[in-house]
Amino acid sequence: MSGAGPGRPLTHWQHRLAERGVDRQLWLLVPALVFVVALFLYPFFYGLTLSFQPTRGGPFSDYARFFSDSYERGTIWITLRIALPAALLNVLAAVPIAYRMRGRFRGKRLVTTLLVVPITLGTVLTAQGLLNFLGPTGWFNRILLATNLVEEPVRLTHNYWGVFFSLVITGFPFAFLLVLSYLSGIDPTLERAAATLGADWRRRFTRITLPLLMPGLATTFCLTFVLAFSVFPSAVLVGNPAGETRVISLAAYQAAYERYDYPYASAIAMIMGFVELVIIAVVLAARSRFYTGSTGGKG
Amino acid sequence: MSGFSQLRLDGVSRRFGGQAALTELDLTIEAGEFIALLGPSGCGKSTALNCLAGLLPLTAGSIWQDERRIDTLPPERRGFGMVFQSYALFPHLTVRANIAFGLRMRRLPKEETRRRTEEAVRLVRLEDHVDKLPGQLSGGQQQRVAIARAVVFEPSLVLMDEPLSNLDAKLRLEMRTEIRRLHQSLGLTTVYVTHDQEEALSLADRLVVLREGRVQQIGSPRELHTRPANWHVADFMGYRNLWRGRVEQLDGAQATVESSGHRLLGEAVGGLQSRAEAVVAVRPEDIRVDGPGETRNTMSATVEVVEYQGRELAAEARTDTGLLLHLRTEQRIAPGDQVKLAVDPQRLLVYPADVSARADRLADASGATR
Numbered sequence: 315m316s317g318a319g320p321g322r323p324l325t326h327w328q329h330r331l332a333e334r335g336v337d338r339q340l341w342l343l344v345p346a347l348v349f350v351v352a353l354f355l356y357p358f359f360y361g362l363t364l365s366f367q368p369t370r371g372g373p374f375s376d377y378a379r380f381f382s383d384s385y386e387r388g389t390i391w392i393t394l395r396i397a398l399p400a401a402l403l404n405v406l407a408a409v410p411i412a413y414r415m416r417g418r419f420r421g422k423r424l425v426t427t428l429l430v431v432p433i434t435l436g437t438v439l440t441a442q443g444l445l446n447f448l449g450p451t452g453w454f455n456r457i458l459l460a461t462n463l464v465e466e467p468v469r470l471t472h473n474y475w476g477v478f479f480s481l482v483i484t485g486f487p488f489a490f491l492l493v494l495s496y497l498s499g500i501d502p503t504l505e506r507a508a509a510t511l512g513a514d515w516r517r518r519f520t521r522i523t524l525p526l527l528m529p530g531l532a533t534t535f536c537l538t539f540v541l542a543f544s545v546f547p548s549a550v551l552v553g554n555p556a557g558e559t560r561v562i563s564l565a566a567y568q569a570a571y572e573r574y575d576y577p578y579a580s581a582i583a584m585i586m587g588f589v590e591l592v593i594i595a596v597v598l599a600a601r602s603r604f605y606t607g608s609t610g611g612k613g
Numbered sequence: 614m615s616g617f618s619q620l621r622l623d624g625v626s627r628r629f630g631g632q633a634a635l636t637e638l639d640l641t642i643e644a645g646e647f648i649a650l651l652g653p654s655g656c657g658k659s660t661a662l663n664c665l666a667g668l669l670p671l672t673a674g675s676i677w678q679d680e681r682r683i684d685t686l687p688p689e690r691r692g693f694g695m696v697f698q699s700y701a702l703f704p705h706l707t708v709r710a711n712i713a714f715g716l717r718m719r720r721l722p723k724e725e726t727r728r729r730t731e732e733a734v735r736l737v738r739l740e741d742h743v744d745k746l747p748g749q750l751s752g753g754q755q756q757r758v759a760i761a762r763a764v765v766f767e768p769s770l771v772l773m774d775e776p777l778s779n780l781d782a783k784l785r786l787e788m789r790t791e792i793r794r795l796h797q798s799l800g801l802t803t804v805y806v807t808h809d810q811e812e813a814l815s816l817a818d819r820l821v822v823l824r825e826g827r828v829q830q831i832g833s834p835r836e837l838h839t840r841p842a843n844w845h846v847a848d849f850m851g852y853r854n855l856w857r858g859r860v861e862q863l864d865g866a867q868a869t870v871e872s873s874g875h876r877l878l879g880e881a882v883g884g885l886q887s888r889a890e891a892v893v894a895v896r897p898e899d900i901r902v903d904g905p906g907e908t909r910n911t912m913s914a915t916v917e918v919v920e921y922q923g924r925e926l927a928a929e930a931r932t933d934t935g936l937l938l939h940l941r942t943e944q945r946i947a948p949g950d951q952v953k954l955a956v957d958p959q960r961l962l963v964y965p966a967d968v969s970a971r972a973d974r975l976a977d978a979s980g981a982t983r
Contacts, residue, residue, distance in 0.1 A: 504704075506668050506701065509689050510688050510689070510695040511689075513689055526705055608704060609704055
């Protein structure tokens with residue numbers, strides 16, 4: 315553990331530091347620290363200061379501009395309207411599948427691979443697939459038309475639904491993997507114990523598994539929500555970027571690269587981050603009401 | 614819960630893949646009995662318990678509660694209480710809620726649930742801890758919660774899966790007494806799984822010894838202690854001296870065996886044949902050291918290892934012909950001492966060595982210190 319070799323006795327102050335966990339292994343943290351500072355902290359504070367230096371007016375005028383313009387202000391609501399349901403659906407859909415998939419069974423690896431593959435596709439490929447499949451002349455509509463279920467193609471791309479589906483396809487694998495690992499962290503003997511005490515499967519799930527899983531679901535929701543909230547490519551590719559899917563990242567992009575107003579774009583980015591933090595704070599506050607200690611499983 | 618007068622296991626078998634974990638277990642449990650399933654790890658005792666609880670479906674056989682077949686019922690409809698090795702307390706519920714869980718599931722009136730929970734809490738003496746979470750309790754307290762939770766709804770049968778194996782030695786003794794006390798005061802029919810023969814002997818009315826998924830012997834503690842049915846059971850019941858030999862003479866229940874150059878006189882058990890391969894089983898405490906006037910079954914040996922164990926010493930000695938003996942004595946002996954050892958013929962059991970027994974297992978049992 316300690317840094318000094320066996321032949322070289324530690325000096326007094328080295329002992330004192332080692333007691334507090336300070337030794338040579340701390341150097342292992344350096345690469346991570348460099349990355350955090352160079353790629354996160356510096357750009358963040360750069361953007362933060364930039365947002366208080368608008369091209370016109372006082373330090374807060376860009377923020378005021380965003381909130382006074384309903385077209386701009388509305389992007390918050392538009393983004394939340396896509397991101398919240400998508401994140402919620404991802405988490406809720408992951409629970410029953412992960413519940414069925416815990417433990418060992420034949421073909422588990424294959425099923426997991428199939429469920430996780432969309433991660434590797436990336437947004438653009440997903441958008442391409444969605445357009446081909448769900449578009450007005452795509453397979454989905456052709457089948458609906460051929461079976462006379464609808465008279466006109468159902469519009470599922472270049473609007474809210476296109477972006478929503480894209481977020482579900484790319485976000486679900488994350489949610490699934492996280493929920494699966496949280497579920498396998500719950501000792502399966504607990505449910506067996508509940509069964510011997512007279513609980514049927516429904517009550518085993520609602521009384522034992524679900525309460526123990528809730529903190530994990532909250533964390534999963536936060537992560538998939540953050541992924542969905544910063545939606546950008548699919549909002550353009552399969553959405554309606556001028557109207558109902560003009561998300562907040564799009565507003566920031568337009569400010570920065572169409573109007574070259576970096577301070578205003580920074581202000582929008584800060585607002586975006588703040589909204590995310592508020593949602594996460596609410597979810598984590600709710601999470602803390604549940605039992606968050608050890609659940610006895612293999613982790 | 615409805616009681617029963619008899620629980621019958623009829624040819625209960627369970628296979629995992631191609632592996633037989635439990636083969637044709639026949640057992641009748643009378644109401645109020647305390648049964649211990651005993652055996653080394655992997656002998657099928659936990660499998661049997663899980664089959665009884667309904668947590669494992671049977672591969673073959675059936676379980677009958679009086680005239681009602683129950684092996685097809687799911688665990689929640691059998692009404693058996695179970696204490697798990699890991700306790701399996703619900704970590705997010707308080708001690709009180711854990712204990713009340715079974716009553717809640719039965720949708721008993723609030724008042725009755727409260728009263729019976731309080732009663733169970735008093736029974737296991739946890740009055741000061743009812744509002745704590747299981748994680749805040751010591752191992753022994755968690756164990757008591759697990760027991761209270763399993764008995765609070767007065768199940769017709771209580772199943773215990775090595776409940777004491779996670780406790781330290783002192784607590785294990787205390788909890789053993791506690792479990793015996795609970796059984797005596799509540800009269801609950803209990804099936805108790807353990808690999809600890811001492812635990813099984815002290816708790817149970819009847820013991821079932823399993824080995825490789827098959828029943829070896831069913832009997833009272835006394836029967837198992839004094840007359841194991843075969844040398845495997847003897848091995849498990851504390852007969853640490855197992856010596857290979859050959860039957861020289863068989864005279865009714867009296868057998869003379871030759872083992873490593875010693876002629877030994879003992880009791881023949883379990884269909885012993887003349888001139889056949891045999892296994893001699895002797896408990897360490899039945900070997901006497903330097904008794905005056907010993908004439909039968911005497912061996913002179915050199916003491917090799919001595920362990921201090923309070924009033925007694927546990928020692929290993931080797932005879933001149935190389936036979937290794939485990940013994941316990943109150944005499945002060947030291948490594949290197951020459952001693953004269955003797956065994957009562959009534960305490961020296963002679964078993965047939967079954968053909969299937971691998972010689973190395975036997976050498977293991979007699980030669981190595983465990």
